[in-house]
Amino acid sequence: MTQNASDEAGAVHDWLGETDTCWQLKARASGTPARLKGEVGKPLPEQSLAAGGRFVVVASGSTNGKKGESDRLKTLTDEASAAGIPSERIEVIGSERLAGWCNQNPAVAARWAGRPDGLWTLSDWANAEVHQVPWQAPDSIKEEIARQRSALEFETGSVQHLHIHGPPGVGKTRFVLELCREAPWSASVIYLQQASDMRLVELIDGAVADPAVRLVVVADEIQPEQLRPLRDAVARADGRIRLVTVGHCPTPEPARIPALLVGPIDREMAAKVISGWYPAMPTEHVDFIVRFADGYVRLARLAADAVARDTSLDVRGLLSRDEIRAFLDGMLGTEDRSALHVVAVLESVGWTEDVQIEGEAIARHFGLAWNHVRSKVSEFDRRFGIVPRGGRYRYISPTPLGIHLAVEAWTTFPDLLRSLPDALPTEGAKDAYYERLRSIASNPQVQDYARQELAFFFQLDDFVDARAVRRWSALSAADPNQAAASIRHALEGTAPEERSRIEDRARRETVWALVRLAWRPGAFFDATKALALLAEAENESWANNATAEFVGRFQIFLGGTAVPYLDRLAVIDELVATDRVPLVRLALKALAQVGERQAYRIGSEPASDEVPEKEWHPSTGRENLECVLAALERLTKLAGLDTVELESDFVAAANSLAMMLRDSPLRSAVATLFDAVRTSYPEAREPLRRSIADVI
Incomplete structure (x- = not known):
C-alpha cells in the first residue's frame, strides 16, 4: 500500500511523515523478524526507498515495546544495506504504537x-x-x-x-x-x-x-x-x-x-425542503404534505415519498401506511392510550379553570375517571412532549399524531363519538369537535356520520347562524359534492332579500367554505352557483365578498379550481339564461377577467383531507387563446341583448379589454365586441373611443 505525500497538503505528519510512503501491514507471526526477510527487496519498497521515500512496516504481533520494533528494524536495515538500498527511511510500528494511533484516531x-x-x-x-x-x-x-x-x-x-x-x-x-x-x-x-x-x-x-x-x-x-x-x-x-x-x-x-x-420547521421552510426532494411536485401536493407533517421533517419525507408514488392518497391513506403508522406509534410508546383519546377527539380541549368541564365531560362520556386521565396525560407529556398546554387548553402535537389518535378513537368506538356533541358542555368544545372531523374526513366512520348530518342542511334557515355554518363547513370535508349541492338547493328557492339574512360571520364562513368547495370538479358548479346567488343578495363590502370570489373563479390563471376554464363557462351560461340583471352583470364581470393582466387570489384551505387536484391553467399559448376567444364571444352576445342597466359595466369591461387590440390574434374579436357595444349603447361611443385611443 502506498501513500502520496501530497494527500497531506505538504504538512509533516506525526504518523504519515513528509514524503511518499510504502506501507506493509503484518498481522501476528507474519511480522516476526525472521518472516520479514526479503520484504525490503520487493519492488514497491525498493522503489520507494530509492526515490527518497519511506518504507513502514506495521507489525501488530510486536508486543514487547521498543525492543520488538528494534529487532524487526535491524532485520530490514541490514538487508537493505547489503542490497545497496537506502535504509535511513525504514520504520517499524509495533502494537503499542498502533494502539496509540487508534486512540488518537478512534x-x-x-x-x-x-x-x-x-x-x-x-x-x-x-x-x-x-x-x-x-x-x-x-x-x-x-x-x-x-x-x-x-x-x-x-x-x-x-x-x-x-x-x-x-x-x-x-x-x-x-x-x-x-x-x-x-x-x-x-x-x-x-x-x-x-x-x-x-x-x-x-x-x-x-x-x-x-x-x-x-x-x-x-x-x-x-x-x-x-x-x-x-x-x-x-x-x-x-x-x-x-x-x-x-x-x-x-x-x-x-x-x-x-x-x-430543535423544533418543527415552519411552513415556508418545509415547502422548500419538500420541493428540494421532489422539484416537479405540484404546489398543491407540496402544501398538502406541509399541512400533514406539521413541521416534522421525517414525517414530511415519509408523506412526500408516498404522495409522489400515489396522488390519490388522503390523510387516512397516509396514516394506514406501515412506515407512517410506525413513526407515529413510536411517539406514543406501548402504554394504554385511552387518556390521550380524550384530548385527541377535539382539536383542543379545555383542561383547567373554568373550561376544565370540557375534559371532564369527554372522560365521563368515555367511562374514564377524570383524575386518572389527567395523571396519564401529564405523564405522556412529561415523557414525550406530545400533549402541550395552550393556556387553559391541551392539544396533541404534532397535528398528524392527534389525527392518528382521533382516527383510532373513531375506529374503536364510533357510537360514542357520534353522540359526543350532545355531551359537550360548551359551544367552543363543539366547534373543536367539528374541526377535528374536518381533519379526519376520509375515515369511513366519520364520512358516514358527516353525510347523515349534512342531510339536515337543506333550507335557508340552516345557514343563517354562524355556528351552524361552521358545522356545515367542517362536515363538508367528508362529502364536498353533497355539501355544495345542499347549499345551492337551499339558496335557489329564495328571493334575494331572504338570502341577505345570511350576513356577518355566517356569510363570511359560507363564502370561505364555498371557495374551498369550488376547487373540486365535482362541487364546482354547485359551489359557484351558490356564490352567485349570495352575490345577487350582496350585503358585504369587504374585498373577498361573494361577488369578488365568484368573479375570481373565472380567472384563466389562479382561478382557484381544478376545472378547465372552458368547462367553467357552463355556470356563466346558466346565469345569463336567468335574465336577472344582477346575475347577468355578475357573468359580465366574470368574463371580463380575461382582460386582467395580473391574476391573483387569496390562498384557501383544501375542501377535504385528500391530496388536492392540481389547479388548472392553460398548458400552451394556444389553449390560453381559446379561453380568451370563448369569453370574448360570450361578451359580444351579451352586448347584443341591449340590456340598458349594463351600459356602465360594458364600458368598464372595455377599459380592461382594450389592451388586447395590440394582440393580433385577438384584435378582430375585440373589435367585434366593441362594435356590438357601440351599436347597443350609443352613449358608450365616446368612452370606447377614449379607451381605444389610449391603447393606440
Whole structure:
C-alpha cells in the first residue's frame, strides 16, 4: 500500500511523515523478524526507498515495546544495506504504537476494528441513505451550527457536553450531522445510533485513560437518566473529549449540560425542503404534505415519498401506511392510550379553570375517571412532549399524531363519538369537535356520520347562524359534492332579500367554505352557483365578498379550481339564461377577467383531507387563446341583448379589454365586441373611443 505525500497538503505528519510512503501491514507471526526477510527487496519498497521515500512496516504481533520494533528494524536495515538500498527511511510500528494511533484516531480505527453494530464513523453516518437528501436550512440555523462548532473546539471551546433535544422526527440527528460535518474536529467523531444499547460511560472512561486521545462522541436516542453520568465521565478527560447527546428530554443541568432545542420547521421552510426532494411536485401536493407533517421533517419525507408514488392518497391513506403508522406509534410508546383519546377527539380541549368541564365531560362520556386521565396525560407529556398546554387548553402535537389518535378513537368506538356533541358542555368544545372531523374526513366512520348530518342542511334557515355554518363547513370535508349541492338547493328557492339574512360571520364562513368547495370538479358548479346567488343578495363590502370570489373563479390563471376554464363557462351560461340583471352583470364581470393582466387570489384551505387536484391553467399559448376567444364571444352576445342597466359595466369591461387590440390574434374579436357595444349603447361611443385611443 502506498501513500502520496501530497494527500497531506505538504504538512509533516506525526504518523504519515513528509514524503511518499510504502506501507506493509503484518498481522501476528507474519511480522516476526525472521518472516520479514526479503520484504525490503520487493519492488514497491525498493522503489520507494530509492526515490527518497519511506518504507513502514506495521507489525501488530510486536508486543514487547521498543525492543520488538528494534529487532524487526535491524532485520530490514541490514538487508537493505547489503542490497545497496537506502535504509535511513525504514520504520517499524509495533502494537503499542498502533494502539496509540487508534486512540488518537478512534473514528478511523473503528472502521478496522470490527466495531459493534451501531458505532459509526462520521463517513458511515453521513453516507447513510436517510442523509443523502441535500441539507436545507435557513440562515439562522446555519449561524447556530457555526456557533456550536466553535463552542465544541478542543483548544478554544467552552462546551464539553452539548445536549440537542426536541420531539421525535424534527431533524435533530440531521442537525447534529451537519454540525459535525466540515467541523475542524470532524476526524475525531464517532456516532452511536442507540446510546442505551452500549456501555457508553465505560467507552468514554476507556478513552479518558489515554492522554493522547481526542474524541467527539455523538450519542443518539439518549435517555434522561444517562445525561448526568455521562457528563461526569466527560469531566474526567480534562477537555480531551467532547460529547453531543441527542434525545427528547431537556437538560437536567443547564449550566453543566447546555442544551439546544430543535423544533418543527415552519411552513415556508418545509415547502422548500419538500420541493428540494421532489422539484416537479405540484404546489398543491407540496402544501398538502406541509399541512400533514406539521413541521416534522421525517414525517414530511415519509408523506412526500408516498404522495409522489400515489396522488390519490388522503390523510387516512397516509396514516394506514406501515412506515407512517410506525413513526407515529413510536411517539406514543406501548402504554394504554385511552387518556390521550380524550384530548385527541377535539382539536383542543379545555383542561383547567373554568373550561376544565370540557375534559371532564369527554372522560365521563368515555367511562374514564377524570383524575386518572389527567395523571396519564401529564405523564405522556412529561415523557414525550406530545400533549402541550395552550393556556387553559391541551392539544396533541404534532397535528398528524392527534389525527392518528382521533382516527383510532373513531375506529374503536364510533357510537360514542357520534353522540359526543350532545355531551359537550360548551359551544367552543363543539366547534373543536367539528374541526377535528374536518381533519379526519376520509375515515369511513366519520364520512358516514358527516353525510347523515349534512342531510339536515337543506333550507335557508340552516345557514343563517354562524355556528351552524361552521358545522356545515367542517362536515363538508367528508362529502364536498353533497355539501355544495345542499347549499345551492337551499339558496335557489329564495328571493334575494331572504338570502341577505345570511350576513356577518355566517356569510363570511359560507363564502370561505364555498371557495374551498369550488376547487373540486365535482362541487364546482354547485359551489359557484351558490356564490352567485349570495352575490345577487350582496350585503358585504369587504374585498373577498361573494361577488369578488365568484368573479375570481373565472380567472384563466389562479382561478382557484381544478376545472378547465372552458368547462367553467357552463355556470356563466346558466346565469345569463336567468335574465336577472344582477346575475347577468355578475357573468359580465366574470368574463371580463380575461382582460386582467395580473391574476391573483387569496390562498384557501383544501375542501377535504385528500391530496388536492392540481389547479388548472392553460398548458400552451394556444389553449390560453381559446379561453380568451370563448369569453370574448360570450361578451359580444351579451352586448347584443341591449340590456340598458349594463351600459356602465360594458364600458368598464372595455377599459380592461382594450389592451388586447395590440394582440393580433385577438384584435378582430375585440373589435367585434366593441362594435356590438357601440351599436347597443350609443352613449358608450365616446368612452370606447377614449379607451381605444389610449391603447393606440
